Amino acid sequence: xxxxxxxxxxxxxxxxxxxxxxxxxxxxxxxxxxxxxxxxxxxxxxxxxxxxxxxxxxxxxxxxxxxxxxxxxxxxxxxxxxxxxxxxxxxxxxxxxxxxxxxxxxxxxxxxxxxxxxxxxxxxxxxxxxxxxxxxxxxxxx
Ligand SMILES: [Zn+2]
Numbered sequence: 001x002x003x004x005x006x007x008x009x010x011x012x013x014x015x016x017x018x019x020x021x022x023x024x025x026x027x028x029x030x031x032x033x034x035x036x037x038x039x040x041x042x043x044x045x046x047x048x049x050x051x052x053x054x055x056x057x058x059x060x061x062x063x064x065x066x067x068x069x070x071x072x073x074x075x076x077x078x079x080x081x082x083x084x085x086x087x088x089x090x091x092x093x094x095x096x097x098x099x100x101x102x103x104x105x106x107x108x109x110x111x112x113x114x115x116x117x118x119x120x121x122x123x124x125x126x127x128x129x130x131x132x133x134x135x136x137x138x139x140x141x142x
Pocket of ligand 1: 085087121
């Protein structure tokens with residue numbers, strides 16, 4: 001005699017759980033890549049904010065600050081988190097350009113620009129993000 005109960009059997013439930021597990025395992029790398037792209041975008045936004053703050057300070061005081069923290073201490077940046085790479089949490093490399101250095105001089109970057117390509121924070125493409133003296137931001141990959 002057949003049961004009149006129309007619910008799920010244990011086997012059906014296990015099959016559904018297995019399908020969900022397989023699909024989520026297949027989508028995980030896509031989520032991780034999207035997360036990485038978001039952090040790179042956030043890192044660029046931080047450097048844009050720093051560029052504007054440096055420009056404002058340069059207009060006000062006629063000189064670059066000795067450290068990036070000075071921008072926060074003097075109120076040019078209101079969020080301390082902007083001074084760190086959103087992926088690694090490490091403070092940005094900063095080297096104020098000397099007088100006469102061109103707009104190509106690196107002022108600020110995700111990490112020391114001398115870091116080998118494989119060890120850079122946004123390393124899945126071997127890139128680092130640079131803020132230059134002229135205010136330009138570029139992705140460097142080699
Ligand atoms: Zn970064």
